[in-house]
Every structure is written in structure tokens, then in C-alpha cells.
Amino acid sequence: MRALAAIALVALLAACAPGPHRGVPVLQGQAGVPVVVLMPVDVELYEITAGGMVEPKGEWTDRARPAVETALARFKNSRGIGFRNLGGVGDTETRDLILRTIRLHGAVGQAIAIHRFSPGQTLPSKRERFDWSLGAEVAPIGRAQRADYALFVHLHDSYSSGGRVAMAVAASVLTLGRAYIQMGRQEGFASLVDLRTGEIVWFNRLLESAGGDLRTPEGAGRTIAALLQDFPR
Template identity: 45%
Template sequence: MMGRTIALAAGAAFALAACTHTKQMADTGFVPPEGSYRLVVMRPDVAVGSITTGGGFEQREDWTNAARANLVRAIEAQQQGRGGSVRIVSTRAEAGMDPVRVAELERLHAAVGQSIALHKYAGPKLPTKKDRFDWTLGEEAIAYGQASGYDYALFVRAQDSFSSTGRVAVQAVAFLGCMVGVCMMPGGGRQEAFASLVDLKTGRVVWFNTLASGSGDIREQDGADKMVANLLGKMKPGASRPKGTIKTAAR
């Protein structure tokens, strides 16, 4: 009876892992762009690979390139119904500023985005940002907006992983252990992603969303479409500003 109970618990854990979870956050007073805004979607930062027998991540270039192309097509289709003037860039040279500075902006965003994902979602909250969403790419983003003429920049970072043959074997042995009362199930493949919208007039990250899922495959167009729909489908506005406050644009 105990073994059956543990096996059912393991099955429930697998089912839970297959769920897709997202959680949006936004700057106070944020309203999703509408009208005649100009938006640039930066080249998606993508990594796809396999989980090795020991649990490490091993990226594959062919899978990554296929997934990035699928995500670009999915974003193009998704943005067509949003209005505004939207451009998705494939290379840093197309972004409207010196490619070296674009690379610096991308690295800055990756660092800030990972910090948001850690401190607002998963890890210890920073004392100065505990009760508010307050993140910026600063002067680098403002300079980019001035050089390129865009109002907003959308960044997408995604990782998808799949269990290797060796990892599947390890999981199978662990599952058998669950049947006899010793249940230590090693992790398998999963999707993780985040997206952020940056106001290029102020440099602030005005909207952010994370995604975690134990199912899906962005190497296939259908899987990429589902990720983009979950990650970017409907931007929620931020909390209303208290009366009497004035938002000043950083320059």
C-alpha cells in the first residue's frame, strides 16, 4: 500500500511538472502600448540542448537555431494583431545602433532580467525593491532609443531542454525506487523563459513575464507558438499610480 501511495505521488509530481506557469509584473502606471508606437523586438536569446546523465545542460547548435527561427516566426505572427510599427531584428547590425553597443545592451538586459527573475520570483527579495517593481537598463537603453528612433524594445530569453538517453535511464531507475519507498526523482527536461518590455525614453523595464513548463518543444513551430502565446499573449497593466504623483522621464 505504501509503495502504491508513493508511486501515485511520483505520478502526480510528473503531472505537475508538465504544467505551464507564467507570472507577469509591471511598473506602476504601466499601460500596454497602443496607437502609433514603434517597437523593436531584439534577436531572441535562445539555448536548446539535452540534460546529460549527470544532470548537466549540453547545448546543441542545430536545435538552438531551429528554435530561434520558430520563435521569430511566432513573435511576428503574434505582434501583427497588436498595432503599432513593429520590427523584429535578426542580427545586431539590423538593430539601428553600433552592433558593439547593441551587444552590450543585450548583455545588460540578460543580467537585469536574471536579477528580476531571481529576486522578484524565486530567491530573496532585495530590501529596496521588496514591495515595488523598479528595474532599469539606464542610459544604455535611452541612448539606444535616441539612436534608433524606437519607443520600446522587447527582449525574449528562452531555454528548452530534453532528457538524454542516459538521463531517461537514471529517471527510470529512480521511478523504480519510488515503487519500493525510496523516491528521489531526478529532474528532466523543461522550458524556462522570460520576456521584458523596456521603455526606451526612460530606460525602465516596464513589463516582465516568466514562464516555466515541463512540456512543449520549441524546436517545432507549434511548440514555439505556444510558448510565445503564453509569454506574450496578453500584457497586463501595472498598478495605478497614487493620486498626486507625477512620473518623470529619465534623460
């Protein structure tokens, strides 16, 4: 009986868990083939607790970054889209905007991961629509990079959550870190942003079971493949 209930629960959760958000059927390029610029991957590995202490989390090594980058390069090559790394950014204004937008993406991605993917956390006002955005302010990035879209990848070690949660309780009024702990050991998400409007046209988050050990090429490859599965053509 109990086993049955457990199976039913798993089935229910699986049915509830939505797949990646796809806002556009096909990508549109200004000049033929759509160009996607890859933003620097946002990786974080530790967190300060409410007590001001730092907790080391996990055993990432400096192999993780090259491994992730290699996996992304492999993914890029397998697609017929014009993928491109972030090029040299001339003026300080655009550079500042890029940095600001990467930081904002961290906050937006967390909000989406919670309110679209966590059971029971849906926002009623957003039940019928997905209208998260990084703002039309991103347009200059598209112009400077001659790109139509930007891909943001965010990979955080979720051990950080302990600290975040404590912080969230202490600062519950500001509620910036919250109960998004159930995301597993790795907290990862990726967004494809239309650089003309700032809209997030595609979004996916990493399931706990899907992530690999980022220190190994295989693990990083599996993680990126899981994260970018169903990436629009």
C-alpha cells in the same frame, strides 16, 4: 492528510507566484502609436560545467529559431502596436551598445526571475517596488531605431543550470550563476524596456509547464504566447 497538505502547498505556491510585472497601464508613443522594436532573441543551449566540460542539453534543432521568429511575427500581427524588427544599425557605437544591452538583459532578467518569481527569494528592499532597469544608456537605441520601447526575449535551456550551479559553488564569491534551477526545462523571460529611461515596464517569465517544444511551430507558438500573455496594449 498528506494529500490535503500537498493541495494546500500547491494552493499556497500558486497564490504566491506573482503574475507578470506591469509597470505602465498603456504604452505611450512619441508620435501616436507606440513603436516597439524587437531585439534579437537570445537563445542558449548548453553550458560549461565547473570542470570545463561541455554538457549537451536537449535536442533543439535549427528549426527552433525560425519557429520562434514565426511565433513572434504572428504575435506582432495580432497587436495594434507598431512592432518592428531591429533595423540596420549604422554606427559601431550603437551596435556595441545594443550588444552590451542584450548581454546585460540576460543578467537583469535572471535577477528578476529569481527575486520576483522564486518563492523565498524576495529581496526585502524591493518588496514594494520594481525598479529594475537597463539604464538610461539605452536611449541612443531608441533614437537610432525610432522606437519607444524594446522587447527583449531570452530563452535558455535550463539543463545549463547543472553547470551553472557547479560553477556557482566553485565561484560562490562572485555568485554570478546561482540557485535559479527550479525554473524548469526551459528558462525563459521577456522584458519590455522604455527606451527613453531604460526602465523595465513589463516583465514576464516562462513557467515550467507553459513552454512548448521550440522545434515545432506549435510549441514555439505556445511558448511565445505564454511568455507574452498579458503584454501591454
